[in-house]
Amino acid sequence: MKILRIIGIIIVVGIVLFxxxxxxxxxxxxxxxxxxxxxxxxxxxxxxxxxVARLADCxxxxxLPGEAPFAGGLPMGSPLGVMYATNITPDKATGIGNYTLAxxxxxxxxxxAKDGHRLYPxxxxxxxxxxxxxxxxxxxxxxxxxxEPVAKPNQETGIPFPLNMRWPLAFWNVVFAPTKVYENxxxxxxxxxxxxxxxxxxxxxxxxxxERGLAIQEVALDESSDAYLSGALLDGWHASNLRGNQATGxxxxxxxxxxxxxxxxxxxxxxxxxxxxxxFNNSTQFMTDEDLKSIAVYLKSLPPRGADPQWTxxxxxxxxxxxxxxxxxxxxxxxxxxxxxxxxxxxxxxALQPPLxxxxxxxxxxxxxxxxxxLNGAGRMVVDGVPDSYRMTPFRVLLRxxxxxxxxxxxxxxxxxxxxxxxxxxxxKLREDTDPTSDHVIVxxxx
Amino acid sequence: MAVNLMINGKATEVDADPxxxxxxxxxxxxxxxxTKFGCGIAQCxxxxxxxxxxxxxxxxxxxxxxxxxxxxxxxxxxxxxxxPLQKLWVEFxxxxxxxxxxxxxxxxxxxxxxxxxxxxxxxxxxxxxxxxCGTYTRVRAAIHKxxxxxxx
Ligand code: FES
Ligand code: FES
Numbered sequence: 001m002k003i004l005r006i007i008g009i010i011i012v013v014g015i016v017l018f019x020x021x022x023x024x025x026x027x028x029x030x031x032x033x034x035x036x037x038x039x040x041x042x043x044x045x046x047x048x049x050x051x052v053a054r055l056a057d058c059x060x061x062x063x064l065p066g067e068a069p070f071a072g073g074l075p076m077g078s079p080l081g082v083m084y085a086t087n088i089t090p091d092k093a094t095g096i097g098n099y100t101l102a103x104x105x106x107x108x109x110x111x112x113a114k115d116g117h118r119l120y121p122x123x124x125x126x127x128x129x130x131x132x133x134x135x136x137x138x139x140x141x142x143x144x145x146x147x148e149p150v151a152k153p154n155q156e157t158g159i160p161f162p163l164n165m166r167w168p169l170a171f172w173n174v175v176f177a178p179t180k181v182y183e184n185x186x187x188x189x190x191x192x193x194x195x196x197x198x199x200x201x202x203x204x205x206x207x208x209x210x211e212r213g214l215a216i217q218e219v220a221l222d223e224s225s226d227a228y229l230s231g232a233l234l235d236g237w238h239a240s241n242l243r244g245n246q247a248t249g250x251x252x253x254x255x256x257x258x259x260x261x262x263x264x265x266x267x268x269x270x271x272x273x274x275x276x277x278x279x280f281n282n283s284t285q286f287m288t289d290e291d292l293k294s295i296a297v298y299l300k301s302l303p304p305r306g307a308d309p310q311w312t313x314x315x316x317x318x319x320x321x322x323x324x325x326x327x328x329x330x331x332x333x334x335x336x337x338x339x340x341x342x343x344x345x346x347x348x349x350x351a352l353q354p355p356l357x358x359x360x361x362x363x364x365x366x367x368x369x370x371x372x373x374x375l376n377g378a379g380r381m382v383v384d385g386v387p388d389s390y391r392m393t394p395f396r397v398l399l400r401x402x403x404x405x406x407x408x409x410x411x412x413x414x415x416x417x418x419x420x421x422x423x424x425x426x427x428x429k430l431r432e433d434t435d436p437t438s439d440h441v442i443v444x445x446x447x
Numbered sequence: 448m449a450v451n452l453m454i455n456g457k458a459t460e461v462d463a464d465p466x467x468x469x470x471x472x473x474x475x476x477x478x479x480x481x482t483k484f485g486c487g488i489a490q491c492x493x494x495x496x497x498x499x500x501x502x503x504x505x506x507x508x509x510x511x512x513x514x515x516x517x518x519x520x521x522x523x524x525x526x527x528x529x530x531p532l533q534k535l536w537v538e539f540x541x542x543x544x545x546x547x548x549x550x551x552x553x554x555x556x557x558x559x560x561x562x563x564x565x566x567x568x569x570x571x572x573x574x575x576x577x578x579x580c581g582t583y584t585r586v587r588a589a590i591h592k593x594x595x596x597x598x599x
Binding site for chain 2: 350
């Protein structure tokens, strides 16, 4: 009797689960734009519409360098395999030309395409879900009326069956993807709220700067957790800590410093490099001063995470150089290869050549960015359409793994810097990973 | 932007974008063409000048950082080519085509200021300039001789 009862319960629960599941998997999310009349002409001035696309930096992922913008094709790595960004031009056959405003909204804020398939969360819809209805309408305007249609079919992912089935993402969404527009916090200023909206929403800063959990979800989506924006590894770079930590975060930066970096690519503490270069080239430099200020206000409100050691300049290294004391390993290489631009005092030159003394990237626990930039140099920074004239040189051909490790270790332990040593093996690994001809080259990851 | 520079002991005003590399300012704005352009990326040393006495590659030295420092170019190494290195350069026939030599001289002069009696290793370290004509052995010999002369 009892056994029958248990079996009965299991069957009932099973049916309920199955029905629930089927419902969930086939459900097209509802959009506030369901049933609105088709948009046949732009509703906003094109500058306003394109500004939202700049904020969201759609172009960085949905374009291939040197090809038509938004036509897709950029490969992105994932633990499962390579996937390709899609064509989001208004081409009717291969792009999103047939998307209604509601379809578009579902893709951008819910991660569900018009045909009902779930998008991979490389598309930062968990962040975009915080964007307002109005910004979504502007974005739609931009893609429908300002972007040139390009006929270019999307490329299948390189993810093998059965992992390429998309329905499990519906569960992922239930657990990890919020569905609420950003709500202003009344206790904070309007500026702070605008900053939070931009950073958490369209700007999707956390896609790179927040670490990811086992299910590749960002472990935090707002300031309620101190893991939020505390730095993370991706694509062979370490996206830096944007919290208030004195040594390794933005603790010593003023609001103006942050604005300057996002507007000009440089300030007296650092320059943009690595994957941030693309965010800068395509997005942040186009933001208004007010928006950048808001972002700065919000970031400066994030308290430090964990222990918060101070950093203070120590001129022992400078004195050693002045006395021709080359006993510290790496000092001789530093003198010949690095000191011309970064100085024997490690203080760099103005806002154009960044200091190594006290540079958060140099003294961070993780040396990935330092090794990467020593090997491969910095990419091209373009301000107002003009490429920069001061760029970090790649040393991949000039220096061996042990020499790069020696330099990295030297700069991480000089002028008051106090970060762990770098080994030749770490350099060798990243050299291999960033060699385009290697069989396990890093492909761009989540943004 | 107007920037006040101190070049070879003379106050000089230049009006240029603060990001302009010092080498461009010297050659194009001030017509001081003794300093040469080689690579533009701080690798070859053809553009070496002294910044507060330290040999520095001017192609990667932004104008905005040049305010308030003392700049010495090849034109200012000596008023009449009488620096011991310049004399020895003639005596030893150091230059071949000559293109790299103003940079070589500036690097060598800064070295002797810092280390009056340099070893071969010191020379390798402080004079890492590139010479496509391969004058390295003569450069080295002339530096050693200059060190001896200057000691005396
Ligand atoms: S031109 Fe300046 S180092 Fe080559
Ligand atoms: S003498 Fe010709 S490059 Fe040095």
